[in-house]
Amino acid sequence: MSVLELVRRLPEPAVVRRVSRALAVLDVVLNDDERTRYFEFDARWSATEEAALMRDGSGNEYSVVFSPDGVFGYGFDHESPVSPYANGMRSWPGLLDGVPEVFQEQRDDKAFSDDGVPRATVCFWRTTEDDAWRCGPVENVGADGADKLFELIADGRPEAYLTFAEEYYEVALDLEAIRHVYALMPLTEYVVTSLNRHRRLTDLTDDIAEIGYPRS
Template identity: 25%
Template sequence: MITELRQRLKTLALLDAIIEPEWQYRYFSYNSKWSDSEEMGSLRDGSGGEWFLWISGQLAGYKCLSPEDGLMSNIESVNNKIPSSYDSFVSEPAFSMDKATCVWYLEKSEWVKFGLPIKWLIDLETVLKWYAIDYHVWATGYYEREINISVLEKIFEGSFSSDLAIKLNPDIEMDGLQIELEEIGIYL
């Protein structure tokens, strides 16, 4: 499960980094070097919706804030129910754990879920089911541009090269992308 989570979020962050070089306008991000032992994937929709996926070894925690879906009323009591092995996740200031729509943690390859269902934001379970065509439909609408589906398919299958990046975005500056790739944890 952790390998699948990591790979999918790295792929989405890679695609967004190629299509939209300006970080603040991207939807998906991934930092493979969040700390010495932690990684972090995120989604930000620019309208207040966001989620964070924290990975440390075989642990994974997920926090989602979808204002349109509402807020959990018992976030503090939920945070207290999460095992102490997740203290770094629960106490991370960047994740704003004082308010959430839902909070999940991974236990024996299954999500333990607290909170409300997500309907108005692309959630983690949705992106894990995405194929290249799903990302294509979403990204062409979000970025309002044509995107080469055959390149997306190759990247979703695990292939990546500077040639593919240029086919996806002919204006991409490879030096800038290289810095992004190192943070994501993808190497040419």
């Protein structure tokens, strides 16, 4: 799946935001070490923006910024031939073409660039006026990493996270508890301990506030 396929598979922006928030909460429950968490969600990215972030610890990452103008996303597969590091620190042809003016700030955000070049092999967006996700006219794009980077968001099902997390964390998990979080229902002690018997709801107060997850 390249970015050309990804923009056809992504669900509506509200679903992308909901799933992204849920992924961050699930990682907070399962992993008490914030340095090694896979998914994050910052509800205070700026005064008007929220951001979903992924870092896999091996050099692959993504950022999806939600603003009043819509949604802008970057993905970076460090082994992809589309990487700027494999192309003389130049973005892949067509990758950034057509980015709407309202997303210029997100496109050029220094947090997602090196030496002024976006750290990206995948780029997509959707303004509030769009009726579909969009990307640039990328040329000969194949192994851009869109599939492995954004599969959980594109899939959108709790079952997909269950499969991922049981392999990543090497533990058996409760699907109903994951469904509870995916629905953004307020966390309970039972849900937390069903996912991780070593965690308590009070352990999560600050993280839940940062993520912007509903409280009871």
